[in-house]
Amino acid sequence: MANVVKGVVAGSKGAAVSLETVNVPDPGPDEALIRVQACGVCHTDLHYREGAINDEFPFLLGHEAAGVVEKVGGNVSNVASGDYVIIAWRAPCGTCRSCLRGRPWYCFASRNAKQSMTLSDGTKLSPALGIGAFAELTLVDAAQAVKINPAARPEAAGLVGCGIMAGLGAAINTGGVSRGDSVAVIGCGGVGNAAIAGSRLAGAHTIIAVDIDDKKLEWAKGFGATHTINSTQTDPVKAIQDLTGGNGANVVIDAIGLPETYRQAFYARDLAGTVVLVGVPGPDMKIELPLLDVFGRGGSLKSSWYGDCLPTRDFPVYIDLYLQGKLDLDGFVSETIGLDDVEEAFAKMERGEVLRSVVVF
Numbered sequence: 001m002a003n004v005v006k007g008v009v010a011g012s013k014g015a016a017v018s019l020e021t022v023n024v025p026d027p028g029p030d031e032a033l034i035r036v037q038a039c040g041v042c043h044t045d046l047h048y049r050e051g052a053i054n055d056e057f058p059f060l061l062g063h064e065a066a067g068v069v070e071k072v073g074g075n076v077s078n079v080a081s082g083d084y085v086i087i088a089w090r091a092p093c094g095t096c097r098s099c100l101r102g103r104p105w106y107c108f109a110s111r112n113a114k115q116s117m118t119l120s121d122g123t124k125l126s127p128a129l130g131i132g133a134f135a136e137l138t139l140v141d142a143a144q145a146v147k148i149n150p151a152a153r154p155e156a157a158g159l160v161g162c163g164i165m166a167g168l169g170a171a172i173n174t175g176g177v178s179r180g181d182s183v184a185v186i187g188c189g190g191v192g193n194a195a196i197a198g199s200r201l202a203g204a205h206t207i208i209a210v211d212i213d214d215k216k217l218e219w220a221k222g223f224g225a226t227h228t229i230n231s232t233q234t235d236p237v238k239a240i241q242d243l244t245g246g247n248g249a250n251v252v253i254d255a256i257g258l259p260e261t262y263r264q265a266f267y268a269r270d271l272a273g274t275v276v277l278v279g280v281p282g283p284d285m286k287i288e289l290p291l292l293d294v295f296g297r298g299g300s301l302k303s304s305w306y307g308d309c310l311p312t313r314d315f316p317v318y319i320d321l322y323l324q325g326k327l328d329l330d331g332f333v334s335e336t337i338g339l340d341d342v343e344e345a346f347a348k349m350e351r352g353e354v355l356r357s358v359v360v361f
């Protein structure tokens with residue numbers, strides 16, 4: 001039996017999203033039907049709408065969600081109806097070459113629902129990142145549903161499902177930030193500020209926030225930045241070196257993903273330091289660096305996919321830290337909106353007015 005709900009659909013490249021009737025099948029053997037309670041608006045949703053991810057329109061958008069399991073299929077044992085979950089877009093398969101090497105956080109064949117959600121005329125929808133949670137109900141593989149403490153409010157908890165986890169993990173999992181480190185974060189939107197919050201959680205001594213917008217730098221202070229640099233006014237490489245004894249930071253996180261910011265990150269780190277790229281570059285971008293500098297500066301140049309997280313390991317931990325008052329997830333919730341406000345939320349996001357708009361049901 002299909003369940004009929006409203007969902008936010010991107011119908012064609014560049015066109016405004018619309019609220020459509022969506023048929024959501026009952027769960028198959030390995031699937032879970034989730035009643036969505038809140039879902040954040042992420043840049044990736046906008047990238048889908050712009051055709052920058054792939055051409056598999058129409059898309060059912062939304063992928064930063066928390067909700068309650070409505071029904072599960074017959075093979076499912078990790079969750080049951082009534083469980084409070086965050087939906088993950090990484091659900092390790094256990095059998096791909098990365099899982100078999102003991103590195104499930106890189107899983108190359110992450111699990112998704114086998115059945116399709118459809119428009120009322122039967123057209124199959126492509127759910128954003130295998131989720132599609134700008135809808136009252138969504139269908140996922142049960143392994144994508146990660147149980148968390150139900151005391152966490154869904155507006156805040158859902159954000160851990162994508163952008164906030166990407167930032168926390170860029171610092172803690174990929175960058176390996178630990179006690180006493182110096183860290184610089186370039187770009188203080190949702191992901192960058194989560195990297196700042198993660199660096200504080202990990203015990204970094206110096207946390208330098210870089211942005212071109214003073215409002216975002218103010219937000220960064222709230223999440224734990226010890227110093228801020230407006231890179232329209234000051235050379236950020238020189239400023240980061242000046243704040244770190246002339247050496248550069250141990251870890252520099254590029255949460256923008258432009259050649260210019262990557263170059264800044266490359267030169268703003270100390271010798272043998274680490275660069276983490278978590279901002280997603282565009283397909284036409286290129287970078288040229290003197291190879292002697294790549295060798296001579298040593299260290300590591302890493303990319304962070306979804307914060308290299310393992311959702312079943314990481315989501316419950318960060319929710320517990322939130323409930324203990326150690327991680328300010330509420331600070332990322334700039335506003336709560338309705339399902340028909342997503343298009344306007346994209347505009348606010350592009351204007352840099354919000355960290356996250358969150359759809360609540």
Ligand SMILES: [Zn+2]
Nearest residue numbers: 093096099107
């Ligand atoms: Zn795998």
Ligand SMILES: [Zn+2]
Nearest residue numbers: 042044162163
């Ligand atoms: Zn996202």
